[in-house]
Amino acid sequence: MKSICMLCAILVLWRVSFSFPVDDAAGVLARAQAYYKVSKFDSTIYVVRAYLKSHGGDSSTQELVPLLMEALVRKGDFQFSLRLFQIYAKKFPSSPFMPRLWYLEGVSQIKEKNYDIALTAFTNALNGGINGAVDSLIQADVQRLCEKVFTGDELSALSERTDFHPRIEESLKYYDMLKLFQAGMTKATRQKSSDFLKKYPHSQRSSMVKDMYDKSNGQQKGVLLVGVLAPLSGNVSDVGKQVVQGIQLAIDRAVAASDLKIKLILCDTRGNMLETARQTQELINEHHVSVIIGPVLSQDAIVAASMLVGKDIVMITPTATDDGIAALGPNIFQMNIPLGVLGAKIAKYAMDNLNIHDFAIISPATEYGMELSKIFRAEVEKKGFEIVDEQTYDENTHDFKGQLEKLREDLKLRNKQRTLLEKSLEGEEQPEVKKEKHGDAKADKHAVLPVDSTLQVGGLFIPAESEDVTMIAPQVLFHRIHTQLLGSTGWQNPKTILDGKEYVNDALFSTNFQPGGDDDKAWLDFKNAYKARYSIEPERIAALGFDAAELILQVIKDHGSNNASAAQISQVLAAVKNYKGASGPITFDPTARVNTEAEIIKIEDKHFIRVQ
Numbered sequence: 001m002k003s004i005c006m007l008c009a010i011l012v013l014w015r016v017s018f019s020f021p022v023d024d025a026a027g028v029l030a031r032a033q034a035y036y037k038v039s040k041f042d043s044t045i046y047v048v049r050a051y052l053k054s055h056g057g058d059s060s061t062q063e064l065v066p067l068l069m070e071a072l073v074r075k076g077d078f079q080f081s082l083r084l085f086q087i088y089a090k091k092f093p094s095s096p097f098m099p100r101l102w103y104l105e106g107v108s109q110i111k112e113k114n115y116d117i118a119l120t121a122f123t124n125a126l127n128g129g130i131n132g133a134v135d136s137l138i139q140a141d142v143q144r145l146c147e148k149v150f151t152g153d154e155l156s157a158l159s160e161r162t163d164f165h166p167r168i169e170e171s172l173k174y175y176d177m178l179k180l181f182q183a184g185m186t187k188a189t190r191q192k193s194s195d196f197l198k199k200y201p202h203s204q205r206s207s208m209v210k211d212m213y214d215k216s217n218g219q220q221k222g223v224l225l226v227g228v229l230a231p232l233s234g235n236v237s238d239v240g241k242q243v244v245q246g247i248q249l250a251i252d253r254a255v256a257a258s259d260l261k262i263k264l265i266l267c268d269t270r271g272n273m274l275e276t277a278r279q280t281q282e283l284i285n286e287h288h289v290s291v292i293i294g295p296v297l298s299q300d301a302i303v304a305a306s307m308l309v310g311k312d313i314v315m316i317t318p319t320a321t322d323d324g325i326a327a328l329g330p331n332i333f334q335m336n337i338p339l340g341v342l343g344a345k346i347a348k349y350a351m352d353n354l355n356i357h358d359f360a361i362i363s364p365a366t367e368y369g370m371e372l373s374k375i376f377r378a379e380v381e382k383k384g385f386e387i388v389d390e391q392t393y394d395e396n397t398h399d400f401k402g403q404l405e406k407l408r409e410d411l412k413l414r415n416k417q418r419t420l421l422e423k424s425l426e427g428e429e430q431p432e433v434k435k436e437k438h439g440d441a442k443a444d445k446h447a448v449l450p451v452d453s454t455l456q457v458g459g460l461f462i463p464a465e466s467e468d469v470t471m472i473a474p475q476v477l478f479h480r481i482h483t484q485l486l487g488s489t490g491w492q493n494p495k496t497i498l499d500g501k502e503y504v505n506d507a508l509f510s511t512n513f514q515p516g517g518d519d520d521k522a523w524l525d526f527k528n529a530y531k532a533r534y535s536i537e538p539e540r541i542a543a544l545g546f547d548a549a550e551l552i553l554q555v556i557k558d559h560g561s562n563n564a565s566a567a568q569i570s571q572v573l574a575a576v577k578n579y580k581g582a583s584g585p586i587t588f589d590p591t592a593r594v595n596t597e598a599e600i601i602k603i604e605d606k607h608f609i610r611v612q
Contacts (some may be wrong), residue, residue, distance in 0.1 A: 002605060005207050006556060011579070016350065020224050020281070024101055024165060025051070025055065025058065025060030025063075025064070026060075028047060028048065028051040028062055028064065029060075029064055029067070030038070030045050031069055031316075032048050032068075032071075033067065035047065035338070036067060036071060036321045038069065041071040041074045041075050041176075042075070044068070044071040045068060045071045045072065045075065045230075048064050048065075048068040048071075048222050049068065051064065052064065052065075054070075054502060056530050061088075061091075062092050062095055062097070064090050064223055065084060066088075066095075066097040066100065066101055066461065068084065069081050069084055069085060069088075069101060069104050069394070071106060072084070072105065073104050074110060075375070076106075076111075077106035078111040078112055079108075079112070081104065081105075081108050082105065082108050082112070084103070085101055085105050085108075085532050087581055088101065089101070089203055089510060097485070098124075098128055099124075099125050099128030099129055099130040099134075100125070100130060100134065102121050102122070102124040102125035102128060102130075103121070103122065103125040103134050103137070103138060103209045104127065105121040106117075106118040106119075106138070106141065106299070107141070108123040109121055110145070112133075112143065112165075115149055115150070116158065117234060117484055118141075118145070119142070119145075119164055119168055120160070120163070120164070121173075121258075122138045122142065122165070123164045123165040123168055125138060125215070126138065126165040126168070127165060127410075131559070131562075134495060138166065138168075139171070139533075141357070142168055142171045143171060144170075145152070146172065146174075146175035147175065149173070151286055152176070152179045152180065152285055152287075152288060152531050153177040153285050155179060156176050157171060158176075159170050159172040159173045159176040161268060170200055170203060170205075173192070173195075173196055173199075174196065174203075174209065175198075176192065176207075177189055177192040177193055177196060177209065177212065178212070179198040180214045180288070181190065181193075181215075185225070188516060189212055189213075190213060193209050193210075193212050193213035194213060197209055197210065197213065197445045200322040203593075204383060208340065213242045213491065217406050222373060224548075225262075225263050225265065225287060225288070225289050225290055225291075226251075226262060226263070226264050226265070226289060226290070226291045226292070226293060226552065227246060227263065227264075227267060227283035227289040227292040227293070227294075228247055228264055228266050228267060228293050228294055229266045229267050229269050229279055229280065229286060229292060229293070229294030229295040229296070229300065229304055230243050230244050230267075230268070230269060230294050230295065230296045231268065231269050231270055231271040231272075231277060231296060231297065231300075232266070232268040232269075232270075233268055233270050234245065234270040234271040234272065235271055235273045236297065238270075238321075239296055239319075239541055240268075240269075240296050240402065242538070242539060242545070243255060243294070243296050243318055243541055243544065243545035244266060244528075244545060244547070245533075245534055245542055245545070246318075246507070246529070246530070246538070246541075246542040246544065246545030246546035246547075246548075247264070247293055247343045247542060247545040247546065247548065248264065248545055248548040249526075249529060249530060249533055249555075250545075250546045250547075250549035250550050250553065251264060251549055254398055254553045256597065259383075260556060262553075262556075263290065265283065265287050265289065267279035267280075267282065267283060269295055269296075269297075271297060272300075272305045273299055273300055273302070274305045276300040276304055276593070277296055277303050277304075278596045279308065280292070280303070280304045280308070281307065281312075281335050281470075281541055284307070284308075284311060284313065285435065289313060290312075290314070290569070291313065291314045291315075291316070291552055291564070291569065292308070292313060292314070292315040292316075293315075293316055293317075293318065293319070293545070293548045293549060293552065294315075294317060295320065296317070296318070296319050296320070296541075297319075297320065298320040298321055298322035298325065299322075300320075301315075301317040301320035301322070301325050302322065302325055302328070305325055305326075305328040305329055305332045308328075308329055308331065308332065308453070309328065310329075311566070312331075312566040312567075313330075313331065313566055314331045314332075314333070314566050314569045314570055314573070315330075315331065315333070315335070316333040316334075316335055316539075316548050316551065316552070316573065317332075317334055317335065317548075318335050318336060318544035318545050318547070318548040319335075319336045319541055319544050319545075320335050320336060321334075321336060321338050321339055322338065322371075323338045323339055323371065324341040325338075325374070326338075326592060326593040326594050327592070329571060330547055330567075330568045330593075331566045331569070331595060333570075333573055333588060333593045333594075334586075334593065334594045335544060335548055335583075335586060335595050336512065336544055336546065336593050336595065337512050337594070337595050337596070337598050338372050338595075339368070339372055339375065339488075339599050340371075340375050340594075341594060341595070341596055342375075342381065342488045342489055342510045342512075342598050343371075343372045343373075343374075343375030343463070343488065343510070344375055344376075345377045345510040345598040345600065346376065346461070346487070346488060346510035347359075347375075347376045347379035347380055348379060348509065348602065349600045349612060350458075350459045350486055350508070350511070351379075351383055351385060352486065354458075354459075354484060356385075356458035356459045356484060357385045357458055358385065358386045358387075358388050358409075358457055358458040359376075359380055359386070359387055359388065359457065359458060359459045359461060359462070359486075360388050360389045360390065360391075360401050360457045360460050360483070360549035361373050361376065361377065361387065361389070361390040361458075361460075361461045361462075361463075362390075362392075362400070362407075362409055362460065362461075362462050362464075362472060363390075363391075363392070363461075363462065363464065364392065364393060364394075364395060364463075364464050364465075364468060365392040365393065365394055365395070366395065366532060367602070368463070368465060368490075368567075369392070369463050369514075370392075371597075372463035372488055373392075373461070373463055376461050376463070377390070388407075388410055388411060388413070388414055388457055389406065389410040389457075390408045391403040391406060391407065392498065398466075398471060399475075399476050400471065400472050401475070401479075404475055404476065404479040404481065405479065407457070407479075407481060408480075408481065409610050410457055411455040411457055411481070412455065416485065422469065430500070431528070435543070436526070441576045451480045453480055454480040454481070454482050455480065455481055455482070456481075456482045456483065457482075457483045458483065458484060459483060459484045459485075459486045460483040460484070460485055460486065461474065461486045461487070462483070462485065462486070462487050462489045463487065463490065464487070464490055464491040465493070466491060466495045466496040466499070466500075467495070468492035468494055469487060469490070469491055469500060469504065470495065470496060470499035470500040470503075470504070473485060473500050473503035473504050473507070474501075476503075477503060484506075484507075484508070485504065485506075485507035485508070486507070486509065486567075487507060487508070487509035487510075487512040488509055488510050488511065489509070489510065489512060489539065491507070491509040491511070491601075491602065491603075492509070492511045492512075492514060493607070496603070497603060497606050497607075497608070500534070500603075504603050505603055505604070506602065506603065506604065507602070507603045507605075508582070508600060508601070508602050509600070509601055510598050510599065510601075511598065511601055512540075512583075512584065512598065513583065513584025513585060513597060513599055513601070514540070514584070514599075515543060515583060515584055516606075522580050522581060523543065523582050523583075524583045525582070525583035526538065526543055527548055530542060530546075540583055541545065543581070543583035544583045546581075546583070547579075547581035547582055547586065550581065550582075551573060551576060551579070551581075551586070552569075552610055553596050554572070555569050555573065557571045563602060569593075570593075573588060573593070574590045574593060575588075576588045578597075583598040584597060599612065600612035
């Protein structure tokens with residue numbers, strides 16, 4: 001039977017091909033239609049284009065061009081189809097084929113990603129009076145655009161336009177409202193669903209809209225949509241998962257103990273800045289979140305904070321430590337203590353509490369070491385005190401002889417200059433003192449070292465990890481340099497005491513609060529709840545996520561609803577002072593919006609003792 005049908009089709013085509021002359025419009029149309037009916041679109045295009053080359057100005061093109069456009073669309077040549085449509089619409093504006101061609105224009109514009117123009121073309125088709133089948137196709141195309149293509153912001157803007165056909169306008173308004181409802185924007189959903197029911201009382205979607213209205217209207221105050229940016233896959237996924245678990249624990253406990261309704265939207269940044277940007281954009285445009293907790297990594301936090309400039313969204317990063325992140329926008333907060341606070345804290349303590357006025361710095365040539373050194377130096381110079389010497393070393397260095405001998409030379413030079421100054425003030429004229437180079441054979445061979453050649457500098461700042469600290473400290477003593485050892489958060493490691501032995505005794509360093517004391521009720525409560533939920537011991541990063549969520553919950557309680565603006569949420573957060581969190585105390589600088597609760601720790605009798 002199939003073979004018979006195919007044979008008949010071939011005979012029809014053969015008959016048509018030889019029944020009409022090539023320049024006969026009716027014959028060309030019949031032949032093209034015959035090809036089109038059996039899906040030979042290339043042949044349809046060839047026959048019509050061959051005729052149009054010599055008869056393009058004839059009135060017969062009114063019937064031939066629509067068929068050519070149909071075949072072009074079927075073949076996927078949307079650009080040529082659109083060019084033909086523009087010419088045809090000017091030449092035959094009243095053609096009975098125009099409604100169908102407007103539909104084809106809409107399909108072609110979608111393929112060319114000109115979506116708003118496609119909606120206008122569909123509007124013209126509906127206004128022109130297309131048949132029921134094409135009407136259904138248009139509705140299906142509009143539905144796909146609303147569901148798969150348009151963002152929430154784009155739908156919101158399109159739904160306000162009044163130049164679309166009523167059925168297209170209805171679809172836009174419905175999907176705008178649906179996306180708001182799915183994103184948890186209950187207030188906006190409630191208002192738009194009410195307007196929809198008034199404008200389209202007989203809509204086929206009325207029952208679904210009524211359901212959205214009832215659900216959004218029935219939700220209690222205290223609802224908040226919170227975005228979470230964290231690496232849930234990739235090299236640092238362990239860190240991200242702990243932060244998220246802390247956040248989830250805080251939210252679930254609050255919901256269980258009250259009538260609060262909070263929806264978390266978890267976004268995997270993968271520890272990648274590009275993915276962070278994509279996920280942040282989605283939280284802004286698709287979900288319309290009010291608050292973002294995260295990102296976890298400093299580099300990702302910089303990306304997200306930059307994208308939130310001018311947005312009515314608050315971002316609180318629990319763990320990022322780079323300086324300047326919070327300064328990117330008035331609604332950005334850093335809960336973990338930035339390096340700037342740590343560097344300034346130890347410098348201030350040494351100057352104000354220990355009365356040290358001269359310092360040296362030995363730091364690793366890493367971003368961490370260089371940043372802390374810069375901040376420490378700036379704080380000392382701001383007070384008008386002295387940085388005698390500053391040295392760096394490469395990672396994996398074990399012998400610090402070069403740095404410490406250089407420090408000795410600079411200290412000796414300073415001592416000589418001070419001696420000369422004192423004698424000069426007493427009226428003695430002294431020759432200029434030149435700095436001796438280490439190992440210089442031309443140095444004064446008659447110079448005699450004092451019996452005690454120990455040199456002094458008030459404080460030696462070493463912003464390094466414990467592995468480096470425990471190698472530098474003994475070498476400082478070996479090179480006969482007497483000083484107060486100063487450090488920062490990298491020292492907070494049992495290895496510092498174990499491997500550093502007596503050489504690190506009495507050292508001081510600044511650090512984040514380290515939870516875990518027997519009297520630390522906030523930490524113990526969190527630890528027990530976390531272990532009961534996840535069957536593992538928590539680390540401080542999990543507590544940081546927990547505290548970030550707890551602070552947001554406090555905002556809801558203080559404000560009493562989910563309608564707080566970013567400015568109102570920021571105002572409440574900026575006023576947080578001495579908050580007793582599971583990760584430690586939290587006090588936000590009201591201007592800088594960073595946590596300032598750094599601690600000063602002293603190493604004493606093989607223990608870390610908090611002194612401030």
